Amino acid sequence: MAPLQILRYPDPRLRTRAQPVGEVTEEIRELVGDMFATMYAAPGVGLSASQVDVHKRIIVVDVSKERNDPHAFINPEIEIIGGTQLLEEGCLSIPGFYETVSRADRIHVRALDEHGEPFSLEAEGFLSVCIQHECDHLEGKLFVDYLSNLKRGRIRKKLAKQQREERVRR
Numbered sequence: 001m002a003p004l005q006i007l008r009y010p011d012p013r014l015r016t017r018a019q020p021v022g023e024v025t026e027e028i029r030e031l032v033g034d035m036f037a038t039m040y041a042a043p044g045v046g047l048s049a050s051q052v053d054v055h056k057r058i059i060v061v062d063v064s065k066e067r068n069d070p071h072a073f074i075n076p077e078i079e080i081i082g083g084t085q086l087l088e089e090g091c092l093s094i095p096g097f098y099e100t101v102s103r104a105d106r107i108h109v110r111a112l113d114e115h116g117e118p119f120s121l122e123a124e125g126f127l128s129v130c131i132q133h134e135c136d137h138l139e140g141k142l143f144v145d146y147l148s149n150l151k152r153g154r155i156r157k158k159l160a161k162q163q164r165e166e167r168v169r170r
């Protein structure tokens with residue numbers, strides 16, 4: 001398992017809509033393993049394949065304190081059950097910025113696991129937010145899209161400038 005490079009906002013590839021996984025092959029399992037390695041190394045609580053420039057419908061999540069509760073969701077489908085919650089979100093593709101986003105609280109998720117077995121789960125609170133955030137990535141959507149144009153513009157400018165400066169230094 002090897003950590004992969006994470007795309008950073010405003011990289012336009014983050015706007016790609018991911019395609020469904022046809023069959024959960026050894027190659028997909030390898031990708032899932034690399035995604036976990038990337039997420040844990042970052043460190044982060046969730047990662048989508050879109051963020052490592054693989055435009056397939058796969059997300060990985062671990063919201064446990066001990067970092068020992070990995071979940072992979074392949075072709076995830078979210079059904080909103082109800083409630084709303086406000087939580088501060090960050091994103092490995094938008095390093096250094098945290099903003100409060102309003103989302104559904106309770107959700108029902110159906111997906112395939114890394115062995116191709118279907119499963120479903122109900123989530124609420126932080127886990128629910130994390131799954132919704134990662135599934136947004138598969139649609140090319142980022143948490144900054146929930147902010148005002150002004151706020152998003154500021155974040156975009158700062159990150160674009162940072163990346164330009166890094167390129168000059170290299």
Ligand code: NI
Nearest residue numbers: 090091092093
């Ligand atoms: Ni994210």
